[in-house]
Amino acid sequence: MTKNYKFLVLTTALLAVLVVGLGAYTRLSDAGLGCPDWPGCYGFLTVPDKAHEIAAVEENFPGMELDQGKALKEMVHRYFAGTLGLLILAIALYAWRYGKHVRMPVRLPTVLLLLVIFQAMLGMWTVTMNLQPLVVMGHLLGGFSIASLLWLLYLRNHSRPVPGGDPGARALQGWSMAALCMVVVQIALGGWLAANYAAAHCVGFPLCEGSEAFSLAEVFHLPMEHANYEYGVLSYESRMSIHLLHRFGALITLLIVGAAMWRVFKGAYSRTIKNAALAVGAALATQLTLGIALIYMQIPLLMALAHNLMALLLLLTLVRLCYLQKRKC
Incomplete structure (x- = not known):
């Protein structure tokens, strides 16, 4: 396997993390509809700023107000996401071309290419369906999935087995997989919370004021047939329930992931796997700290962005x- 290919995979994985961060920043700063069309912006490849371009916007998009700051955030995210898609295409082409002659994964790059195509469609639907929450959550999960699979591809290209294996870690693979599944569920709940603009609809800690009105049915209520979903369309009680369930999920995640990492750390023999379990624990503790701080500090933008990126880091460490555990045992 060539050094150029390894460098390409690493660069693409790092870019995927950046794209996830840019997407979170765009969403958190309410710039998801900064450009109401796709893939351009008000019919242009860049944000319209000249007099004749603004005149064309007023003619072709009557009743819409051009916010150049929000439009710029949206277009920066789109261009970085487009670059990510091209790099994943390059990885897939390289794997198809040389996979039979050089020992390298072929199916994983193919899955990544299909996923990034679907992710582009979700990006389009996010705009054309005016931030429909189910589409927005799917788009968020798609970004996390792409970053995770690129990280897995990087690991497959660079990891080396531990001599002699680690039967202690092998016996605990189920614990780690349970922790991974729980984190994915919690990230999905966080995406549903963000898609419905429910972050600010839970005052108090650890429970919300008015938490007696919590309804599980309201959490999974799908808002449909609205012209625009920007800033949310659900009732206060529904959004409070969504937020409170996310907090319950955080507690369950703490218990499951914490117990799993303790078991893996105690049961594994190799220092590599023990350190990997410690890294998961550190990411989990940091994420919970950020979540609590967000509540007390009333959701500052940069801290909310850090909370999103730490969720991705927790996923990647798992x-x-x-x-x-699978490779080295």
């Missing part, structure tokens, strides 16, 4: 641990 992907690495699960891979090492």
Whole structure:
């Protein structure tokens, strides 16, 4: 396997993390509809700023107000996401071309290419369906999935087995997989919370004021047939229930992931896997700290962005641990 291919995979994985961050920043700063069309912006390849371009916007998009700041955030995210798609295409082409002659994964790059195509469609639907929450959550999960699979591809290209294996870690693979599944569920709940603009609809800690009105049925209520979903369309009680369920999920995640990492750390023999379990624990503790701080500090933008990125880091550390347990045992 060539050094150029390894460098390409690493660069693409790092870009995927950046794209997830840009997407979160765009969403958190309410710039998801900064450009009401796709893939351009008010019919242009860049944000319209000249007099004749603004005149064309007023003619072709009557009743819409051009916010150049929001439009710029949206277009920066789109261009970085487009670059990510091209790099994933390059990885897939390289794997198809040389996969039979050089020992490298072929199916994983193919899955990544299909996923990034679907992710582009979700990006289009996010705009054309005016931030429909189910589409927005799917788009968020798609970004996390692409970053995770690129990280897995990088690990497959660079990891080396531990001599002699680690039967202690092998016996605990189920614990790590359970922790990974729980984190994915919690990320999905966080995406549903963000898609419905429910972050600010839960005052108090650890429970919300008025938490007696919590309804599980309201959490999974799908808002449909609205002209625009920007800033949310659900009732206060529904959004409070969504937020409170996310907090319950955080507690369950703490218990499951914490117990799993303790078991893996105590049961594994190799220092590599012990350190991987410690990395998951550190990411989990940091994420919970950020979540609590967000509540007390009333959701500052940069801290909310850090909370999103730390969720991705927690996911990536778990992907690495699960891979090492399978690969090195």
